[in-house]
Amino acid sequence: MIGERWINLAVPLALLAVPLYALMADEPFTITLATRATILALAAVGLNIALGIGGLVSLGHAVFFGLGGYAMGILAFHAQNYSPLEIGPLTFAGTKSMPVIWLVAVIVSAMAALLIGALSLRTSGVYFIMITLAFGQMFYYFAISWSAYGGEDGLSIYVRNGFPGLNTLVPIQFFAVCFVVLCLALALNAMLRASPFGLALNAARQVPQRVETVGLNPMRLKLMAFVISGAITGLAGALFADLNRFVSPSMFSWQLSGELIILIVIGGVGRLMGPVVGACLFVALEHWLGGLTDFWHVWLGVVLLGIVLFARGGVVGLLTGKAGPHV
Amino acid sequence: MSEPILATHALCKSFGALTATDDVSIDLRAGEIHAIIGPNGAGKSTLIAQICGALAPDAGTVELLGRDVTGLSTQARAQAGLARTFQISALAMEDTVLDNALLGALGAAGNPWRLWGRVSRDAALRDRAMAALDRVGLADHAGTRTADLSHGQRRQLEVAVALTLAPRAFVMDEPMAGLGAEGSRVMTGFLDGLRQEAPILLVEHDMDAVFALADRISVLVYGQVIATGTVDEIRADPAVRAAYLGEEA
C-alpha cells in the first residue's frame, strides 16, 4: 500500500508528464486533453471542499462553473466587439486579460455561492441536493433565454485571453497556466484541511450537534466552505471557457454538476488527490471509450458502480489501502 | 441562598400525546452536584436537550447565570458557559482524540475562522486540549483515532471536550454508562473534585455513583419531578421507593 503523501506527490507529477511527453511526441491534442482534465480537476477540487470536508452534496456546482465561464465570455465578448459593458449606471470596458477575468469569475461565483448557500443550508440531506439542483436549473434556463449573450447558442471568443508574459495560444503554455492554478488550489485545500477552520468544518460534517455544544455554528462553517468551494469551481469555469474559446448554457447543466460529483467519487471523496485522479480517469475514459462507442457513459457507470460497491474510498482509497470514504 | 447557576422554570414538552417534560422546575447551585434519576424513558435526556438548547420547550424557561436563555441557540448557551456531554457519544469518529479535544479548545477560543496554519501546531489550543485529555487519563491516546477507542474511553473523551470549555456549569447525560466498575470508580472520583470548578447537573443510572456524589437528587418519573432532596431524603421518600427505587433495590 502506498502512503497518501506519495500519491499527493506522484499524481500531479504524472499529470504534468503527459503533456510534456505529448509536446515531445508532437501530439497537441493530447495536451488539450490534459488541459481539460486539469481544469475539470480544478472544478472538482472546489466541489471537494464542500463535499469532502463539509459533507455538502451540491448538485448545483455547475452554477459556479457556468458563472465563471460567462464572466470570461461576457468580458471577452465586450473586448472583442469594443463595446462597453453597462451594468445599471456603471460602465466597464471588456477585457482579454486572464487575471482580471479570473478575479471577476471568483468574486461573482463566491457571491452566488454565498446567496445559494445561505438559502440551501437551511435544509439538509436530499432537500439540500434538490435545492442546489433547482438553482442550477434556474441559471441554466436563464442563460438559454439571455439572448444578448447568445442564448441557447452560447458565445464564441475568437482569440484566447492573454496572460502577462505568456503566449496562451501555445497549448503547452496554456496548460502550464491551468496546472499552476490547480496546484495552488490543491495547496489551498491542504492548508484549509489542516487549519482550525478545517478541523471545525470536518467535525461539522460528522457531528454538527457536537460543534454546536462547543459554541460554534456548524451552518456558518459550512457556508464558508460552500463559498470557497464555489469560488474555486468558478475559476475553473473561466479557464474551461478559455480552453474552448466558447461558453454556452451547457456549462450550467445539471449533468455537469453530476459529473463533478461522479469524478470525485471515482477518485476518492475528501481525498486531496481524489478530484485529480477522478478527472484524469474521466477524461481518459471519455476520450478512449468515447472513440469506440457512443455509449461510453455505460462503462463510466460500471466503473462508478464498482467503486461505490467495493471501494468507497475511490481510487486513492484503493491505493492507500484505507477503505473509508474519508481520510 | 445564592442565586442558582442554572435553573428551569415550569418547563413543559410533549411529543404528540406523550408528555416528556411535565412542569419541571429544578436548579443547580454553585459547587453542587445535582443528580437527576429516573427510569428509562422518564424524560431525562429530553430535559437536558431543552436546557442545552437542542430542543425548544413548549412552555417554561431556562435560566443560566440569572439570564433567561430560553430563546438562545445551543451555540449561544455554550458560549455563555454551559457544557454538555451526550448520553450517546457525539464525537468526530474519523478524527483523532486530540482533534476532538482541539475542537473544544477552538470553541472556547470562539474563533474557528483561521484558515491557515496547522491547528495541531497552535500551542495555546494544543495545551488546552492536552490538559483536558490529561485530566481524564486520555493523554496517552491523543493520537488514536476516536473510532478505535473503547466505549469507556469515549465517555472519558466526552468529558474531556466539556473540560476544554472551562464552563460555568456542566450538564452530563450518563457519563458512567458502560464504564465498568473500575471506570465508574475513577470517574466518580474525578467528578467529585470537578464540582469545585463548576456545578454538575448529572443524569445517571449508576446508583452507587449517584449516592456517593450527589448533594441533591431529583427524581423524574413520566416527565414529572416527584421528589427533590438530599441523598437520605430521597432514600427515605416513600413515593420514590414505590415509583423507582423499589424496582431497582
Ligand SMILES: Nc1ncnc2c1ncn2[C@@H]1O[C@H](COP(=O)(O)OP(=O)(O)OP(=O)(O)O)[C@@H](O)[C@H]1O
Ligand atoms: N424526538 C422525539 N420524538 C418523540 N418522542 C420522543 C423524542 N425524544 C424522546 N421521546 C420520548 O420521550 C420519552 C423520554 O425520552 P428520554 O430520552 O428523555 O428518556 P430518558 O429518561 O433519557 O431515558 P433513558 O434513561 O433511556 O436515557 C421517551 O418515551 C421517548 O421515547
Ligand SMILES: [Mg+2]
Ligand atoms: Mg436518556
